Amino acid sequence: MASFPFASTADAGFEHPACSVQCTMCGLRFYVYLMLNLVQCSFYDYDAPIYTMSRFLPPSKVADATISNSILGDGTVIRAGSTISHSVVGLRSLIQENCTVEDTLLMGSDYYETLEECALIPGCLPMGLGKLA
Numbered sequence: 001m002a003s004f005p006f007a008s009t010a011d012a013g014f015e016h017p018a019c020s021v022q023c024t025m026c027g028l029r030f031y032v033y034l035m036l037n038l039v040q041c042s043f044y045d046y047d048a049p050i051y052t053m054s055r056f057l058p059p060s061k062v063a064d065a066t067i068s069n070s071i072l073g074d075g076t077v078i079r080a081g082s083t084i085s086h087s088v089v090g091l092r093s094l095i096q097e098n099c100t101v102e103d104t105l106l107m108g109s110d111y112y113e114t115l116e117e118c119a120l121i122p123g124c125l126p127m128g129l130g131k132l133a
Helices: 026-038 115-119
Strands: 022-025 066-068 083-085 100-102
Touching: none
Parallel strands: 066 083, 083 100
Antiparallel strands: none
C-alpha cells in the first residue's frame, strides 16, 4: 500500500482497502494525487464497499438553450438563449437567460434558493448566473 506524500498536513484520514493508497489528507490534494499517479482502485470489491448518498433531485431542465460537449449535474436549470460549451455545470445550478458559459467548471449549490428567501437577507445576491452573464 502506497503512502500519500502530503502526510505532514493533518486533516481527516483516509485509508480504503480497495485502493492502493493510504493517506492522512482527503480533499483536492488527495484527488489530484490519485488522478496524477493513476492509483488503482476497485469500485467492485465486495470486501471494501464505497458508499454514496442518493440525492433524489429532479433531472436538468433546459429551455431552448444550446449545449455542446458539456456535463450537466442533477437539478440544473438553464433558461432560454443560454449557450454552454466545453463545461461542467454542477448540481442545482441556475443559469438565467442569454448566458454564455465556455470552458468552465461551475460548482453548483448545496440547496435551492428562491428570490423570496434572498430578499429577506440585506445585500443578498441570488445563487447562479444572472441574465446576460
